[in-house]
Amino acid sequence: MQNRAKIYTVSQVNSLIKEILENNLPSRLAITGEITNWSIARSGHAYFDLKDENALLPAVCWKSKLDKVKFEPENGLAVIAKGYIDVYTPHGKYQFYAESMIPAGVGALQLAFEQMVKRLEAQGLFDEVHKKALPAYPERIGILTSESGAAVHDIKDSIHNRWPPARLFLYPVPVQGEGAAEKIAAALRDVNRRNKELKLDVLIVGRGGGALEDLWAFNEEVLARAIFDSRIPVISAVGHEVDTTIADLVADARASTPTKAGVVAVPDMQEVLAQLQSCESRLQGQTRATLKLTQQNLETVLASAVFRNPLLLVHNRQQHLDELGLKLSDSIRQLLVEARAKLHAALQQIVKIEPHRLLARKTVDLNNLKNRTNAAIKAITNNSRMQLTATASRLAGLNPKSVLQRGYSITTNKKTGRLVRNLEDIQIGDLLSTELADENFIESKVTKK
Numbered sequence: 001m002q003n004r005a006k007i008y009t010v011s012q013v014n015s016l017i018k019e020i021l022e023n024n025l026p027s028r029l030a031i032t033g034e035i036t037n038w039s040i041a042r043s044g045h046a047y048f049d050l051k052d053e054n055a056l057l058p059a060v061c062w063k064s065k066l067d068k069v070k071f072e073p074e075n076g077l078a079v080i081a082k083g084y085i086d087v088y089t090p091h092g093k094y095q096f097y098a099e100s101m102i103p104a105g106v107g108a109l110q111l112a113f114e115q116m117v118k119r120l121e122a123q124g125l126f127d128e129v130h131k132k133a134l135p136a137y138p139e140r141i142g143i144l145t146s147e148s149g150a151a152v153h154d155i156k157d158s159i160h161n162r163w164p165p166a167r168l169f170l171y172p173v174p175v176q177g178e179g180a181a182e183k184i185a186a187a188l189r190d191v192n193r194r195n196k197e198l199k200l201d202v203l204i205v206g207r208g209g210g211a212l213e214d215l216w217a218f219n220e221e222v223l224a225r226a227i228f229d230s231r232i233p234v235i236s237a238v239g240h241e242v243d244t245t246i247a248d249l250v251a252d253a254r255a256s257t258p259t260k261a262g263v264v265a266v267p268d269m270q271e272v273l274a275q276l277q278s279c280e281s282r283l284q285g286q287t288r289a290t291l292k293l294t295q296q297n298l299e300t301v302l303a304s305a306v307f308r309n310p311l312l313l314v315h316n317r318q319q320h321l322d323e324l325g326l327k328l329s330d331s332i333r334q335l336l337v338e339a340r341a342k343l344h345a346a347l348q349q350i351v352k353i354e355p356h357r358l359l360a361r362k363t364v365d366l367n368n369l370k371n372r373t374n375a376a377i378k379a380i381t382n383n384s385r386m387q388l389t390a391t392a393s394r395l396a397g398l399n400p401k402s403v404l405q406r407g408y409s410i411t412t413n414k415k416t417g418r419l420v421r422n423l424e425d426i427q428i429g430d431l432l433s434t435e436l437a438d439e440n441f442i443e444s445k446v447t448k449k
């Protein structure tokens with residue numbers, strides 16, 4: 001019997017290839033290439049290709065692995081990815097499963113920092129317009145840092161040396177490690193929520209220096225947004241002179257070290273006392289000058305004639321009033337004389353006119369006009385009444401409902417709302433409304449035409 005070649009299913013072939021790859025490739029590979037065709041599915045898994053000058057390698061990064069990547073992968077970015085090769089049997093293709101990625105040529109944290117700065121700056125979180133002014137003389141200061149670190153002692157000593165009246169309130173938080181940024185952000189929101197009772201004037205958030213990895217909690221976006229949203233002014237005091245964090249950029253003020261946070265947060269009491277003494281000296285000098293000028297003015301007033309003879313001014317005013325009174329009396333008498341003369345002349349004119357006779361003539365004329373007016377009004381009224389009666393008669397004749405009193409009726413098609421004049425105005429089944437005299441109606445239905 002002739003030998004026949006073994007026949008494989010597609011799944012069997014893909015499984016053979018998968019087995020060959022597993023047996024002949026290293027279990028873990030580090031691959032360098034440029035990211036292209038980067039996309040993230042709704043599940044959170046990332047699908048992309050790694051390419052060099054001559055080839056493409058399909059790649060996948062599961063969400064659980066992608067969440068641990070500090071920077072944001074994007075098209076065109078050269079990376080070193082570690083993982084393994086396997087076959088995706090449903091489609092019969094091999095692909096690289098990336099378990100970790102770092103940028104090629106630059107640290108992952110440094111790249112993540114630069115990407116974060118660029119994104120938050122574009123969103124306006126660093127704009128000066130959003131930064132709140134620090135109080136000039138804070139009385140209650142909140143400190144968010146580790147209770148076991150040196151930073152809290154540096155801040156406390158710096159503030160008490162400069163401004164002893166300040167009261168400090170420590171809110172212990174972790175300042176590095178997994179979840180530190182979220183806990184500091186939660187503390188910030190909690191302090192703002194309770195500030196009606198806490199009554200804090202300013203907050204200091206910080207820690208001592210360290211490597212970029214140690215300071216990374218202060219580069220997390222969740223903390224940056226909590227600082228930006230804080231209604232209480234925030235001073236960021238992170239690291240040494242050369243360190244800059246996202247928290248420094250978004251805070252209302254920055255101190256390069258925890259010790260300098262006290263310099264930023266409070267004034268120097270000695271400087272304030274010196275300013276007060278200077279103000280006191282200026283105020284005393286101005287007060288003395290004002291008193292001296294006032295004394296000179298008083299002496300000038302006391303030397304005036306009014307104070308030598310205080311009733312002289314009153315007597316002068318009284319004399320002036322007496323003179324005005326005499327002039328007023330003379331003017332009134334003169335006006336009365338002139339008015340009496342005008343009244344006498346007017347009376348003479350009235351006597352010459354004989355007003356009683358003029359009034360009698362005008363009364364007769366007025367009665368005649370009244371009688372003629374009444375007669376004209378009666379004539380116009382009678383004429384208008386006759387015209388109105390004639391018009392009413394014509395309107396009654398034109399009223400279509402006037403025939404109802406003579407036994408006629410008006411039928412309307414309720415469906416069309418039109419009068420029924422002929423058979424074309426109705427259809428079988430239509431409802432009709434027939435109006436009779438005295439606003440009586442009959443409803444009927446057409447059953448036959």
